[in-house]
Amino acid sequence: MENQALGQVPSEHLPVHFPSPIQVANCYQCGKCTAGCPVAMHMDVAPNQVVRLAQLGEWEKALRSRAIWECVGCQTCSTRCPKEVDCAGVMDALREASLARGMAAPERFSVVAFQKIFLENIRRNGRLNELELIGHFKLDVVLHTGRIPFLFKDAGLAPQLGKRKKLHLIPGKARDRGVVNRIFERCASERKP
Amino acid sequence: MSRIGVFTCWCGENIARTVDVDEVAKRVAELPGVRCSLNYKYMCADPGQALVREKIASEKLDGVVVASCSPHMHLKTFRKAAQTAGLNPYLVEMANIREQCSWVHHDRAQATAKAFEIIRLAVEKVRNDAALQPIRVPVTRRALVIGGGVAGIQAALDIADAGHEVVMVEREPSIGGKMAGLSETFPTLDCSQCILTPRMVEVGQHPRIKLYSYSEVEKVEGFVGNFKITIRQKARYVDVSKCTGCGECWNVCPLKRNSSEFDYGMGMRPAIYIPFPQAVPARPVIDKSQCAKLIRNGCGLCEKKCKAEAINFKDEDRLVEEAVGAVVVATGYKLYSIAKSQPKTTLAGYGEYGYGKYKDVIDSLQFERLVSASGPTGGVLKRPSDGAIPKSVVFISCVGSRDNAKGLPYCSKICCMYTAKHTMLYKHKVHDGQAHVFYMDIRAGGKGYDEFVRRAIEQDGARYYRGRVSKITQEHGKLIVRGADTLAGIPVTIEADMVVLAAAMRPADGIEELAQKLNIGYDEFGFLMESHPKLRPVETNTAGIFIAGACHSPKDIPEAVAQASAAASKVQVMLAADELTREPEIAAINEQTCAACFTCIRTCPYHAIDRAELRTPRGAFIKNTARVNPGLCMGCGTCVSVCPSKSADLQGFTDQQVYAMVESLA
Structure with missing residues (x-):
């Protein structure tokens, strides 16, 4: 950790760049984010501790944490934060940085894989193709972990999904794919520091 | 003026390090009109002052410039010195070569040059100075205290005991304020009413305190030493002079189920009521929004029962005028309203805590009433929803306070302490109960305070x-509190029977309107502004108006009382003299040239300019003019800058002086 004032680390030394509205220095560690987080009990470090690591510049710990991959992005923390720190945004930025540096927690491989495959799916089709997603995701995880039973996990849910028309056998695609591509391009360019 | 003495100070090293004082003194000596120019290590020290006095006498100086620190520091010192030597004190000017020169520059040559210029300006100013006389205004030796809480009571008693008459105005039917409703007080756990009610009685019985309860300040006119206050006595429907306080009326009143303001909705009261048994004055009021007689000409039982014939349903608001010389504002606080709807757009509420939705989520003042021996439950802690005794109570501090998202970034200061007190009172009443506290930081600075909090944790x-x-949600009759413990880094869920929210302190309702009537400042949250945060903590920027208690900032009882005594002593200093002297550096209007456009009247922030007429000695009308009230003018100079006919000028800072100063630089 560099010996610099919290939140005042010059940007060239910052391994992680948060979008400008996020001010981690504003956080006074009240813990309301952790209190309201629906998945905090599954995290190795609590949401307020993730923000704390960002304040301290302990990037190594923050980027390798499992917590950032447990976050489901429900935004409860950001909504209720008394200091208006976008905690969910911090998680998001950390996930990106973690992925870019290949530091994503290995025990959360499936979460990382799911997020990647989900995005890839949207980019290709313009909307979600469930069958393709499931196939791609299961295959990826099984190839990586060798856990064959994973292939059939949740299979029992398929009829129910079908009944509720959540599983489309003939996939639809967005008509104007150019728009989808432009959305992706713009997100990518805005995210760059 | 041609015999000016210039005294340049080294201020030890403060000035001399950056400014070549010898060089400055030498160059200043060559300025036209400067009779002598000296420098000395500490001008403000006794030998330095002696030097000034001696030179005034020996050189027959008719103007003095002291080049040293800011006039805020030592102008008074040197004016006094000059006066002792027989020179009019307003012929002394200071050139600030410390704060505005040596402290902010490094280059010695440039700083020396600048110091010389600053002194040259001051020489030019003093050359055009007039020998002014301090202003004397008569004083009405009475004081007004607005608010009858513990701070107002303390201030009123102090002033009255010193021999001055006090007029006290209290908005509620009884004095006593918030403290009268508290159960016990930290850090000693002594009964709040037991220590306050003797003081309330003292106010009620004091021969020099005139108490207007159930009244509000309607209008404020006049100026320091000479205020004219209009007080609105709200219709009470009870003749206080006839009423004996026997209690027949409120016992007979059939409309007994009205939410009690004194119990913050935790108890009930009749439509004719006294807020609490020890009320001062112990005279009831009728709530006109609830009384059947006043609404639809029904009932009237109280009137029939009253042997003293004190009930008067035809009562109306009355306006009375009081003349006072000083005002103490002690209007106190109220709690932030926790629920979603807020009185101001800058504030937001806590929908997530369910206050107002769940009956057993209450605020701290409501809890005080529930544990108070004189409270609606007679001192037995029963929760509001079903009257059950809560076995698990969660206390949450910083509700509203320190919450930027809700619009109140400040710390309310007392919540840490009273929350610790609440846990103790709870434990003393419910021995098998468990108190849980969610806090962010514990702020327990004060005599015996931290020990008190530790006692709550370690012993209780x-x-x-x-x-x-x-x-906070509700499931199967339990309140589910979802919090966190950041020390362990885990979420914490507690099933509670009752939740107490330590809501932020906000200034009392109507504080902005009152501040505008009194022409005193307030901050973005409505707290009144002191004149100087360290050196003038109970004065306001309007002369003769003082502040005490929680209307200034969140504070506890000892602090409010201390501040009230401080304000009272300031009032006593003011009222000790027959006349007040004020600095004469105020605006004056040339009434011959005034075009009577009255732009100055409209722009004056202190309402210090009035319309006047010029008449011949025989009384024939000559012209209209604006006239400055020397008691009110604070010398800000706004009128000078807006006057189209250049008839307004600031004494001691005349246009002529300023132009001469500017020209000397050219």
Whole structure:
């Protein structure tokens, strides 16, 4: 950790760049984010501790944490934060940085894989193709972990999904794919520091 | 003026390090009109002052410039010195070569040059100075105290005991304020009413205190030493002079189920009521929005029962005028309203805590009433929803306070202490109960305060969690409190029977309107502004108006009382003299040239300019003019800058002086 004032680390030394509205220095560690987080009990470090690591510049710990991959992005923390720190945004930025540096927690491989495959799916089709997603995701995880039973996990849910028309056998695609591509391009360019 | 003495100070090293004082003194000596120019290590020290006095006498100086620090520091010192030597004190000017020169520059040559210029300006100013005389205004030796809480009571008693008459105005039917409703007080756990009611009685009985309860300040006119206050006595429907306070009326009143303001909705009261048994004055009021007689000409039982014939349904608001010389504002506080709807757009509420939705989520003042021996439950802690005794109570601090998202970034200061007190009172009443506290920081600075909080934790077993609560829900009759403990880094869920929210302190309702009537400042949250945060903590920027208690900032009882005594002593200093002297550096209007456009009247921030007429000695009308009230003018100079006919000028800072100063630089 560099010996610099919290939140005042010059940007060239910052391994992680948060979008400008996020001010981690504003956080006074009240813990309301952790209190309201629906998945905090599954995290190795609590949401307020993730923000704390960002304040301290302990990037190594923050980027390798499992917590950032447990976050489901429900935004409860950001909504209720008394200091208006976008905690969910911090998680998001950390996930990106973690992925870019290949530091994503290995025990959360499936979460990382799911997020990647989900995005890839949207980019290709313009909307979600469930069958393709499931196939791609299961295959990826099984190839990586060798856990064959994973292939059939949740299979029992398929009829129910079908009944509720959540599983489309003939996939639809967005008509104007150019728009989808432009959305992706713009997100990518805005995210760059 | 041609015999000016210039005294340049080294201020030890403060000035001499950056400014070549010898060089400055030498160059200043060559300025036209400067009779002598000296420098000395500490001008403000006794030998330095002696030097000034001696030179005034020996050189027959008719103007003095002291080049040293800011006039805020030592102008008074040197004016006094000059006066002792027989020179009019307003012929002394200071050139600030410390704060505005040596402290802010490094280059010695440039700083020396600048110091010389600053002194040259001051020489030019003093050359055009007039020998002014301090202003004397008569004083009405009475004081007004607005607010009858513990701060107002203390201020009123102090002033009255010193021999001056006091007029006290209290908005509620009884004095006593918030403290009268508290159960016990930290850090000694002595009964709040037991220590306050003797003081209330003292106010009620004091021969020099005139108490207007159930009244409000309607209008404020005049100026320091000479205020004219109009007080609105709200219709009470009870003749206070006839009423004996026997209680027949409120016993007979059939409309007994009205929410009690004194119990913050935790108890009931009749439509004719006294807020609490020890009320001062112990005279009831009728709530006109509830009384059947006043609404639809029904009932009237109280009137029939009253042997003193004190009930008067035809009562109306009355306006009375009081003349006072000084005012103490002690209007106190109220709690932030926790629920979603807020009185101001800058504030937001806590939907997530369910206050107002769940009956057993209450605020701290409501809890005080529930544990108070004189409270609606007679001192037995029963929760509001079903009257059950809560076995698990969660206390949450910083509700509203320190919450930027809700619009109140400040710390309310007393919540840490009273929350610790609440856990103790709870434990003393419910021995098998468990108190849980969610806190962010514990702020217990004060005599015996931290020990008190530790006692709550170590002896009375309160469980403290360092973290905020995110949400409160209700399941199967239990309140589910979802909080966090950041020390362990885990979410914490507690099933509680009751939740007490330590809501932020906000200034009392109507503070802005009152401040505008009094022409005193307030901050963005409505707290009144002191004149100087360290050196003038009870004065306001309007002369003769003082502040005490929680209307200034969140504070506890000892602090409010101390501040009230401080304000009272300031009032006593003011009222001790027959006349007040004020600095004469105020605006004056040339009434011959005034075009009577009255632009100055409209722009004056102190309402210090009035319309006047010029008449011949025989009384024939000559012209209209504006006229400055020397008691009110604060010398800000706004009128000078707006006057189209250049008839307004600031004494001691005349246009002529300023132009001469500017020209000397050219």
